[in-house]
Amino acid sequence: SHTASVMALNASHTDASVINESGRQRMLSQRILYLADQQVEDPSDATRDALVTATSQFTSSHETLRAVASKAPGLVNAYFAQTDGESLDSHATAYARDAVIVANGEPAEKAEALQGLVALGSGPLLDDLETAVGAHEATAERNSSRLKTFEAASLAVAVALLLFEALFIARLSLRFCARVLDIPKTTLARRRDALLAYLRADL
Secondary structure, eight states, X not given: OHHHHHHHHHHHHHHHHHHHHHHHHHHXXXXXXXXXXXXXXXXXXXXXXXXXXXXXXXXXXXXXXXXHHHTOHHHHHHHHOOBTTBOHHHHHHHHHHHHHHHHHSOHHHHHHHHHHHHHHHTTHHHHXXXXXXXXXXXXXXXXXXXXXXXXXXXXXXXXXXXXXHHHHHHHHHXXXXXXXXXXXXXHHHHHHHHHHHHHHHHO
16 A cells, blocks of 8 residues: 555656646746747847757757657557648758757848748647646546556555455454363363362362
8 A cells, every 4th residue: 555655746746847847848848949039030149049048948858748749649649640641740850950050150141041930839839738738637537546546446455455464364363262261171170180189188
């Protein structure tokens, strides 16, 4: 039961971390779009560095979440299902690629890459990320339900084992007491006769 509780707690923490990370992707996608627009309109080293950092965080998180999704049937569709020939995975990859171009490319390349970011960041990618968050939440709910069932079953088994042990020990104790108290009648008779003989001798 204790092991089941620890497992449930660890799973809950893991699911909460994954949900938070998937939600953070939405914020990062909009930050990237804002910084990319700033970098094209009014370039600066500070904006470029911020864009590079945000893009790196977005890419790293996507790789982590992508790995989680590839092993979870309930998440595969959210990350890899094709919608009009694209998926969250392909959208996120293209989005990060265009952000890198805006940060490091030539002026003409930056303008075209920004158009790609606007097209994805203002609709398809944001919708995909919203769907992914919902899928992660649904998966966490299913995991929680399964672990609660497992925890309840473990508790029932633990209680059954304790009852069995209590009954077994009680049975052993009763047998021991019975053996101690089970003095043969012949032995009692002999002791009675010896006592009477002793008393008669005194008289």
